[in-house]
Ligand SMILES: [Zn+2]
């Protein structure tokens with residue numbers, strides 16, 4: 153019996169509201185209205201369930217969180233106090249120099265480790281987690297150096313003035329630089345707002361630069377890497393760096409009037425998240441980078457960030473959802489490589505040309 157071709161639908165069934173495609177090799181299409189209602193229904197279900205669970209367990213959850221924070225809270229308060237004193241509480245230098253040093257340290261610490269792996273192939277056992285194993289193995293030095301140069305340019309010449317604008321916007325909004333850190337629960341709540349704002353900001357700004365008028369001039373550069381590596385998260389045209397990489401993460405802190413320390417925490421998480429999404433490795437216990445890696449491979453799928461809510465809502469993940477990459481798109485809770493757990497479908501030898 154002939155084995156399934158790679159274009160087969162793994163689900164093998166049609167859901168209500170889906171239309172049969174005229175071409176059997178393509179995934180079934182859903183009408184826009186049905187897809188929209190389906191997405192709304194699912195969103196309500198997820199949000200509603202989370203709300204009920206949160207209300208039911210609110211007291212005990214809050215108590216446990218406070219216990220965790222209580223144990224390490226003094227430590228973090230001490231660290232922040234040292235930084236605050238070092239800058240003599242100067243809010244301008246804290247925002248500009250502090251944010252610059254913090255973001256550079258986080259980004260390059262993670263990326264130097266990934267660059268060593270991509271250049272040397274060591275430690276070898278990590279290569280099992282490569283998403284596109286045949287690509288960048290090892291990464292071409294000249295290409296890597298050129299990418300590093302552009303990333304550093306974006307992080308200094310382009311980001312510097314943006315941080316100055318951010319400082320003045322935050323002053324207008326009114327936010328705290330105080331010595332005292334916000335409560336753990338409040339930081340968690342602000343993180344949630346930041347993640348949602350990032351998702352919306354990144355999806356629409358990213359989809360905008362995919363417009364044919366802007367793609368060639370701006371976004372094509374980022375897509376030179378069909379198999380990305382960690383630093384490619386910030387490898388972009390300067391305009392895109394401001395619109396897609398810097399502004400969406402700034403929305404949350406600006407809306408909430410976050411404490412500077414909360415903003416640093418969030419920027420750190422956002423930088424590690426984009427590094428992971430572009431790393432080219434699906435490591436165990438890390439959020440799955442399969443969706444954005446697939447975006448670099450196919451260009452017109454998965455415009456959103458980690459959550460993928462807006463891709464689902466707009467149907468811009470329809471092709472992705474019938475691929476092996478989608479089946480692997482979960483956080484791996486074992487040390488088995490996802491490609492080994494869910495292997496690619498190999499074409500039948502008879503089907504190959506002689
Ligand atoms: Zn990308």
Ligand SMILES: [Zn+2]
Pocket residue numbers: 358362371375447451
């Ligand atoms: Zn893109």
